[in-house]
Amino acid sequence: MARYVLPYGKPRGERADAARNRELLLATAREMIAEHGVAKVTMDGLAERAGLGKGTVFRRFGTRAGIFRALLDADERRFQERVLTGPPPLGPGADPIDRLVAYGRARIAFLLDHQDISRAALERDRPAPIAADMTQLHLRVLLDRAGVRMPHMEGVTVQLTAALEGPMLLALSAAETAPPLEPDVEPMLADAWQVLIERLVR
The missing domain is CATH 1.10.10.60 (Homeodomain-like)
Incomplete structure (x- = not known):
């Protein structure tokens, strides 16, 4: 890869x-x-x-938000290193479908763990501090490696990226008084991601 x-x-x-x-x-x-x-x-x-x-x-x-952006930057880099060089199935060496499932599960956990920091990192004149570009690129590479072929693959990749990053973006765009996503939502989102990938590659 x-x-x-x-x-x-x-x-x-x-x-x-x-x-x-x-x-x-x-x-x-x-x-x-x-x-x-x-x-x-x-x-x-x-x-x-x-x-x-x-x-x-x-x-x-x-700014104060800059503190939290820096924390997110550091954690995003560590997450990316796990994806690029860590043990399988998240890292290299596993079947691409297994890596797709593992990536989704790990990414969901990462985003939920960083809810408070992500909200604190928001600044009015800057985009939400979610690294969706990394997700989109990684998913596209793995889908290609898995031999997934269908019309509008770039659009499919965008939609899959939204499935992972979207819940966090929706939570960040809500009013400041809105409650965060509950921790017990993680297994539901992770299992749903696995079903989505398995259905996609049938």
């Missing part, structure tokens, strides 16, 4: 001290989220806890 890497993680050419500060701030933000939840993470609080100046935090992230 052709390797593809989307632009997540630290920027190229980042100075060593800047990279260290970035990793410190992300680790500190994760600690704060684990202890107190997303709502309690502020720019000032993050700077104080990390022992860095507020200017460093603002230069690194720009």
Whole structure:
């Protein structure tokens, strides 16, 4: 399979001290989220806890939402690495249909696990922080490898991508007071994804 890497993680050419500060701030933000939840993470609080100046935090992230975008970027990269180089069936080496099913199940779990961070990463002038491009490309490659042939394959891939990423996008577009997707929705969505793939390749 052709390797593809989307632009997540630290920027190229980042100075060593800047990279260290970035990793410190992300680790500190994760600690704060684990202890107190997303709502309690502020720019000032993050700077104080990390022992860095507020200017460093603002230069690194720009806005509070930027903190959560950076967290998502880092987690998306780790997820992508699991897909590209991890063990099968999510990673290479498995039958492409098994990989399609495994990818859907893993992606659904990832999106549900990142609900609060995704909502906190929303900014008015930027798209929702969901990496659907990665999903669309990966699904298209696996469908091709599986020998799935039907009219409008690009459109089919878009629809399958929406089946995975859509519930999260709908949740993010809802009012801020709307409840998050419940954890017990994961097996239902994952099982439905497997049925969809198995029916598609018959």
